[in-house]
Amino acid sequence: MMATQPGHTTIRMIRPAWLLAALILFLPLASGCATVKPWQREILADPIMQPGRNPIAAAQLDHIYFSREAASGGTTVGGGGCGCN
């Protein structure tokens, strides 16, 4: 697509498809997410990183979530830090 401005200057416009392609390519780079590899979970596996310090209460809560929503885990690093859950 071409456009002409007063003074006979011709500028090249970007095609929408290329603009969309560029957005798809570069938008993920703008996110703040980082994947933590299993061998990098040393700090996450520390007991101090657990939101609840009472293991019995935490197990009860997990059981409630599991019964109600069929969901489990997601509160801390699974399986004692192994990342295998």
Next chain:
Amino acid sequence: MSPHNKSIPPALLAALLTMMIPVVCFANFKQGDNLPDLASFHLEGKLPEKLEGQVILLDFWASWCGPCKSSFPAMEELSKKYVDQGLTIVAVSVDKNQENMQRFLKSAKVSFTVVRDAQQKLVAAADIHAMPTSFLIDRSGKIRFIHTGFNGDETTRQYLKEIEQLLGEPKP
């Protein structure tokens, strides 16, 4: 482009394909691959002098990983049972903190080789998906079996079966 053309624009297709490249490019150890030279990864600790022609159990573990620590007694049993037949266990710690590793090893007292991947280069090359992950390598240096996680007796039984199979194969 015609407004009625429903096909994917080439630019969009190129962008989508480019996004898929990193997924394909990551190196990881797969069944059938040859085990790379462990010495080239600058591991802390002494590797066994003779790895060629041995059946190797390469295990990635950490002192902060509960299931990894649970697997140590089983690996010690396997080592004692099969060391004379040609099994070598190499446990690679990915601990950043050497003291934590040493503290655990002091209590575990194992006879097999333990090294530390301080720079985490070997584990990154292996690109494991969980801790612990172990690789069973045959006498020709090929990765034959991969274990993800440690499930107590179930994993031990699988180890026994696979190690006996590999030890029973003719030497290259």
